[in-house]
């Protein structure tokens with residue numbers, strides 16, 4: 001009866017990104033998350049139409065294929 | 068005399084040895100082991116269980132110490148606590164909340180609500196007093212970190228209690244039950260410890276998917292506080308008036324959506340024809356993260372206070388409750404939001420719109436509530 005305690009999965013690292021979306025033209029850009037980011041925070045100027053973008057999503061992606 | 072005696076002894080030994088063959092020896096050993104396991108089997112298993120629980124208990128201790136240290140470090144480094152908070156934190160970890168008596172259950176939700184509110188208020192004032200600054204996000208994160216440390220402290224204490232009790236009374240059944248539960252307990256503790264990393268960086272967690280979606284309906288609209296830590300915005304969608312409710316972000320709040328919905332209906336005089344709730348839900352093993360489920364009923368977890376309040380308002384005013392759930396595991400719900408969950412947001416928004424279009428008419432009023440921890444999700 002070996003206990004199947006799951007070991008900490010250190011192999012797959014999570015990288016966190018902030019997605020900035022332009023409310024005018026809908027262009028999205030992805031950059032690494034920085035402390036202080038939050039959804040709806042104003043981001044950089046849109047590269048297409050130079051309107052102010054907003055952080056639309058913040059999420060983590062696994063470096064390993066998900067499974 | 069002597070040489071001949073020893074000669075006889077040698078002779079007998081060798082004759083006995085030669086008369087026992089390998090098969091007999093095996094049979095003797097088999098019979099002996101049968102008796103050993105028959106009489107000492109449970110003792111051996113008890114020993115094994117003690118050893119395994121002991122190592123799990125050590126892991127839990129490391130985890131709870133780490134959570135405590137992380138909380139103290141956050142209070143000192145980010146919260147700029149003027150004095151060493153370690154002693155206060157230790158008192159905090161052992162603080163107890165006494166649940167109301169349930170022998171006469173009528174009105175118990177109100178009592179529970181009162182106790183929970185008292186506790187939440189004292190947590191906030193105590194954390195506020197510890198910190199050297201009053202940034203709301205920092206205060207809310209500190210509250211959450213201390214809650215995680217408290218939970219891990221409790222888990223460790225309870226496991227230790229049953230481990231020592233089982234050891235003291237040599238109770239096979241106590242230990243075996245604990246041994247069987249250990250993997251799940253460690254998994255839960257691991258999830259809690261992982262949450263610390265997301266919380267201290269202020270990253271949205273999987274549970275925040277509801278707030279992420281409704282924040283889109285609130286964009287550019289006037290927001291006002293409608294209940295403790297809860298905001299309301301009014302907007303319009305295809306001729307329907309929407310009352311959008313979420314906890315006040317980007318603080319790590321869950322707010323009081325139950326109170327908010329009641330106030331919208333009973334104090335603001337809204338006559339909603341539907342309440343749409345969006346929440347994260349625990350997936351079953353085998354279900355995919357980010358899967359969306361639709362249903363009816365109040366989509367909200369926790370102790371059940373908010374759920375009760377929302378069901379009561381909905382029932383009294385005969386308002387249908389629609390639920391949209393985004394599936395995730397416990398660890399995904401309390402750690403940084405995974406891509407699969409975030410990417411469900413567009414689909415969920417479409418479903419919200421579809422429900423509004425199908426279930427209501429132009430000129431109707433609809434409440435849309437995003438339920439969950441709103442850390443890193445403003446409006």
Ligand SMILES: [Zn+2]
Pocket residue numbers: 022023024025026027046047048049050051
């Ligand atoms: Zn643009």
